[in-house]
Amino acid sequence: MATTAQYPAASVRVTRAWTWMRVRNLLARALAYTILSVGAFVVCVPWIWMVLTSLKTPGDILRIPLTVFPTNWMWKNYVDVFAVGSRPMWKYVANTLQIVVFAEIGVLLSNAIVAFSFARLRWRYRDVMFIVVLATMMLPAQVTMIPIFALFTNVLDWRNTYLPLTVPYFFGSAWAIFLLRQYMMTIPAELDDAARIDGCSTVQLFARIIVPLAAPVLAVLAIFTFNGVWNDFFGPLLYIEKVTMFTVAQWLAGFTIVTGPGQMPRYDLLMAASVLSSLPMAILFFIFQRQFIQGVVITGVKG
Amino acid sequence: MADATATIAMAPRLRASARKELMRDLEGWLWISPWLLGMLLFIIGPMIISFYWSFTNYQMVLPPKWVGLRNYADMLQDPLIAKSLINTFYFAFVSVPLGLFLGLLLALIVNQNVRGISFWRTVYYLPAITAVVAYAQLWRYILHREWGALNNFLLTFGIIGPNWFSPKWVIPAFIMMSLWTVGGSMIINLAGLQSIPTEMYDAAKVDGAAGFRLLRHITLPMMSPIIFYNLVMGIIAAMQSFTSFFVLLSDLGYTIQAPPGEIGLIFMVYLYRNAFWEFRMGYGSAMAWVLFVIILVMTLLVFRSSSSWVHYAGESRS
Numbered sequence: 001m002a003t004t005a006q007y008p009a010a011s012v013r014v015t016r017a018w019t020w021m022r023v024r025n026l027l028a029r030a031l032a033y034t035i036l037s038v039g040a041f042v043v044c045v046p047w048i049w050m051v052l053t054s055l056k057t058p059g060d061i062l063r064i065p066l067t068v069f070p071t072n073w074m075w076k077n078y079v080d081v082f083a084v085g086s087r088p089m090w091k092y093v094a095n096t097l098q099i100v101v102f103a104e105i106g107v108l109l110s111n112a113i114v115a116f117s118f119a120r121l122r123w124r125y126r127d128v129m130f131i132v133v134l135a136t137m138m139l140p141a142q143v144t145m146i147p148i149f150a151l152f153t154n155v156l157d158w159r160n161t162y163l164p165l166t167v168p169y170f171f172g173s174a175w176a177i178f179l180l181r182q183y184m185m186t187i188p189a190e191l192d193d194a195a196r197i198d199g200c201s202t203v204q205l206f207a208r209i210i211v212p213l214a215a216p217v218l219a220v221l222a223i224f225t226f227n228g229v230w231n232d233f234f235g236p237l238l239y240i241e242k243v244t245m246f247t248v249a250q251w252l253a254g255f256t257i258v259t260g261p262g263q264m265p266r267y268d269l270l271m272a273a274s275v276l277s278s279l280p281m282a283i284l285f286f287i288f289q290r291q292f293i294q295g296v297v298i299t300g301v302k303g
Numbered sequence: 304m305a306d307a308t309a310t311i312a313m314a315p316r317l318r319a320s321a322r323k324e325l326m327r328d329l330e331g332w333l334w335i336s337p338w339l340l341g342m343l344l345f346i347i348g349p350m351i352i353s354f355y356w357s358f359t360n361y362q363m364v365l366p367p368k369w370v371g372l373r374n375y376a377d378m379l380q381d382p383l384i385a386k387s388l389i390n391t392f393y394f395a396f397v398s399v400p401l402g403l404f405l406g407l408l409l410a411l412i413v414n415q416n417v418r419g420i421s422f423w424r425t426v427y428y429l430p431a432i433t434a435v436v437a438y439a440q441l442w443r444y445i446l447h448r449e450w451g452a453l454n455n456f457l458l459t460f461g462i463i464g465p466n467w468f469s470p471k472w473v474i475p476a477f478i479m480m481s482l483w484t485v486g487g488s489m490i491i492n493l494a495g496l497q498s499i500p501t502e503m504y505d506a507a508k509v510d511g512a513a514g515f516r517l518l519r520h521i522t523l524p525m526m527s528p529i530i531f532y533n534l535v536m537g538i539i540a541a542m543q544s545f546t547s548f549f550v551l552l553s554d555l556g557y558t559i560q561a562p563p564g565e566i567g568l569i570f571m572v573y574l575y576r577n578a579f580w581e582f583r584m585g586y587g588s589a590m591a592w593v594l595f596v597i598i599l600v601m602t603l604l605v606f607r608s609s610s611s612w613v614h615y616a617g618e619s620r621s
Contacts, residue, residue: 032412039409040426043483047429049452050441066455110337123331133338136346140543140598142571142591146356146578147349154363171341202330231435233546238579249436253550267444274437281432289425296487297494 054078054272061267077272089273091244092251099165099247100229106169107176107225108218114172115180116206120192130181137174149238164239165232169225176221179295183217184210220295223284230280248277357589362582374589383565384590387573393474394569395541398481403533406488407526411518413489414496424493428486439550442480446551468552473567477548481541488533495529496522527613535605539598545571570594 053061054077056070082089117123118130152164187210195205211218236247246254255270285292332339357374359367378384413423430438445452446467454464467476503521512520549572552563562576574594578587 028415029417032415032417035412036409036417036423040423043427043430043486046441046445046483047433049445050437053444061450064449064455065458066450066452110341114335114338117331117334121327121331121334123328126331129335132342136342138602139346139350140539140595142543142574143353143588143595144346144349146584146588146591147352148345149579150352150363150584151349168341168345170337171345172338173341177338202334227432231546233436233550237549249434252434252436252440255440267450270440271444274434274440277434277437278432281434282429285428285432286425289421293424293428293490293494296490 050271050274053267054269054275056268058266058268074268077268078276081269081272082276087243087251089248089251089276092246092248095245096230096247096249099162100226102162102166103169103229104222104225106166106171107173107221110170110172111176111180111221112211112214112218113206115177115184116210118177118181119184120187120205120210121202133174133177137178152239159239160242160245161239162245165229165235179221180214180217184214187213216291219288220291223288223292224295226284227281230277252277353588353591356585357592359585361585361588363584367585370585374586375593377586378589378593383568383573386565387568387570390474390568391542391544391570394477394481394544395538398478399534399537399541401478402482402485402488403530403537405482405485406533407492407530409485409489410492410496411522413493420493424486424490427489431484431486435546436550438480439547442476442547443551446476468566470566473552477551477567480547488537491533492526492529495526499525531605531609531613535602538601538605542594542598542601543571544569545575548572549575 052069055073055075057072057074060067060070060072118126118133148168152158156163158164191209191213192205195209200208231249232247233249233253236250240246240250252270252273255273256265356367358369358371360370360373361367409427413420417423433441444450446454448454448464448466448468451464451467453467457464465472467473499522503525504517507517507521548567548569549563552567552572554563562572562580570590571594574587574590577583577590
């Protein structure tokens, strides 16, 4: 009798505990969403401001107090920045794309070759050499940049050419070799043996089997290289002095159309240019989001 | 007799296999030759040369002239070296830990079975993929004393915003800016959080642990290698900041890309000014080596201290 009487009370207690947990869970969840939303808004405000400003009139920019929205939505700003005037953006986009194309060829070719050797070939001192590769990743660029600058400008006279900005990409870089090698290691070794039995040479093994299978990681590398070249400011700053040869980053850094003598630059146009120059990466990110994040994670976590 | 024939028969085969091995080694080295060449041309060679130049007076017109430790001694006397170093340390040591903390916090929240992870990831990562120069130009405008959005926003609360490009406020302004790219740190931390085996949490929950104790005893220890790695890399990167400082603080102009002045001067910008603006290559090389040593020492310190708080899975504690 006593035992049967206990049953309902116990189950009520359990249900109460359960509801309390659910309420607490719900509250925690609501708090999480609130923090995330507020954070997301704060994070996006500069972006939104950039876009809104790019659509304003010159008058809006100098008005105090500042208005959030443009009085007149100037979509024309984008056309003006991109195509009109003595220094339209498209010229600098074309310049930058030239560098991008050669950099991509260099990066993909050289790093794939080197990583292939580290991942799929067996030779003496391979693992020692790989440690050397990893060690060079730790060396900061600033101790090498002054002699490299002297080499490119004084010895080779490559100033005002794109050679200093592209040629180094043809020699591989430690983190890219690391990224590709880690990926190539995951391709089953049986494939190599099978290919060898079928009479594949090493070159054929590389070109016909490993490279196609490594396509996803090569895509990641290509995206990061694009990002690197597009954003590079230091390189062009050192080697390119001719305004007609500027990259987008340089052009944007020196954007000077001013409203009047000693006044504000045309921030409406400058922001339109900034939006445009951020667009390629934004689009690439939306298309290749998964690969992009993978790349950040692999190189971020593992080095 | 039988043994002798066996060795005779084997000798050519051995030689053949040794040759094959040699070919294999050669092939391996051949495939890495682009990188080997690059390392000699762009890393080892330049490092040796810049080390030599750091003891010379070299302005690119005349050949380098040996001056011994003069450049290093001059650096001790140069007030801008001290100033730029202080600014650099101030920036790196506040922005990196703060960014790491925020990145981890956001990742922890997103990891709580929140819906639409990819949406949050994208939103938070957006500022990190803005073109670097565009980002600098945007902030240059936002921080403008009179027409900038920030001071106008503060004004609606009756606060008169400071001149963000004054000596007192310029580094805090850059620290604030750097926090907007916290998305990168969030993504890495999120991946780390998702790689923690759920069994660990299950086991701990069976043992009666919950909430904060799970965080303290499972999440943080498991995440410590990632936090540690981010700390080291973040500090190294922050010490070498250049572009945003250069673009934000220099005068706009197409042809004269003069480096910025003394306000908000950081080490790399001062290095640029010496080496590539005034062509004091010897002094610039000495500065580069000092920065290298500082980064090296700091990295070693972080590594040294790591054993006491970083936990690697599979490593036993004694």
